Amino acid sequence: MPDLPKKKVGLISCSGEEMPEGTVTRRAVRRVLDTLRPDDTVTLCLPLFLAGGEGERAFARYYPTIAVDGCEKRCAALATEKYSAKPAASIIVTKIANKRSCGKMGTARRLNAEGLRLADEVAGKIADETDRLLKKRQKGVLRKVGGGKS
Amino acid sequence: MKRKIPVVPCSGIGKSLGAAAREAAYILAEDLRPDEAKVVALSLLVMGDEDTRREVAGGEAVAIDGCKLECATKGLASSGAFKVHKVAVFEVVKRHRGLKPEGLCDLNEDGLKLARATADEAAKIVDNSSGEGSHA
Numbered sequence: 001m002p003d004l005p006k007k008k009v010g011l012i013s014c015s016g017e018e019m020p021e022g023t024v025t026r027r028a029v030r031r032v033l034d035t036l037r038p039d040d041t042v043t044l045c046l047p048l049f050l051a052g053g054e055g056e057r058a059f060a061r062y063y064p065t066i067a068v069d070g071c072e073k074r075c076a077a078l079a080t081e082k083y084s085a086k087p088a089a090s091i092i093v094t095k096i097a098n099k100r101s102c103g104k105m106g107t108a109r110r111l112n113a114e115g116l117r118l119a120d121e122v123a124g125k126i127a128d129e130t131d132r133l134l135k136k137r138q139k140g141v142l143r144k145v146g147g148g149k150s
Numbered sequence: 151m152k153r154k155i156p157v158v159p160c161s162g163i164g165k166s167l168g169a170a171a172r173e174a175a176y177i178l179a180e181d182l183r184p185d186e187a188k189v190v191a192l193s194l195l196v197m198g199d200e201d202t203r204r205e206v207a208g209g210e211a212v213a214i215d216g217c218k219l220e221c222a223t224k225g226l227a228s229s230g231a232f233k234v235h236k237v238a239v240f241e242v243v244k245r246h247r248g249l250k251p252e253g254l255c256d257l258n259e260d261g262l263k264l265a266r267a268t269a270d271e272a273a274k275i276v277d278n279s280s281g282e283g284s285h286a
Contacts, residue, residue, distance in 0.1 A: 015161035017172060018191045026163045027255050034254075047161045047221035050196040075193040108189070109176040 021070030028122035060084030160216035168216030173265035
């Protein structure tokens with residue numbers, strides 16, 4: 001049997017450097033890549049993707065992706081759809097923050113404790129979506145990450 | 151009113167030099183030259199956000215890139231900036247050979263020193279820029 005490449009999920013964070021929500025996207029994606037689902041995920045660099053990185057674009061054409069955006073402008077989701085294919089899942093930090101009545105999350109440069117908790121919660125949602133896309137069942141393990149209200 | 155010069159850092163999340171580029175942009179815009187520089191998000195710029203493009207078009211701007219792919223420089227160049235000043239963290243680190251930057255979300259001490267050295271170089275550029283643009 002041929003040695004087929006393992007199916008992975010590509011994570012694309014908007015990175016929005018102007019706003020704390022952008023920092024939340026970066027931290028959440030890193031947490032999934034490094035700790036929660038290191039074997040199941042890879043990151044796609046948004047600017048490289050936009051600058052014509054063929055490797056990034058090809059990956060997103062053939063593998064499922066999760067766009068993680070800081071705000072409703074949805075740069076990561078729109079870019080992925082424009083240059084490759086519609087993301088399999090889309091997560092918007094401001095929506096999650098509003099749903100849990102999140103207070104001030106710090107600055108783009110330094111998240112405060114609330115911002116760090118929000119990043120953990122977003123990371124949990126990314127991991128859940130990753131499992132769903134890879135049809136894995138790991139319920140109960142991540143839903144309470146960050147202690148967020150769900 | 152003097153126009154604040156847009157500073158666009160690398161958006162990468164996979165290398166510590168990218169994190170240093172971002173930290174350098176914050177040091178520049180918040181600590182060193184808060185009245186002369188402001189951080190602009192690369193993703194908004196390259197996705198064609200009108201307000202962001204208006205800030206950049208026709209004026210000088212500073213790109214702080216983490217790696218040789220120079221996404222920030224390319225993003226600014228394709229967004230109508232009149233002049234793009236490049237600051238390359240991968241070059242700055244060569245001038246500070248003792249530093250071993252590590253960390254992707256949170257830089258280690260050497261990473262922060264590298265960010266500060268990068269910001270110092272960018273501050274000199276800001277000081278020497280005309281501060282003028284078509285949308286001053």
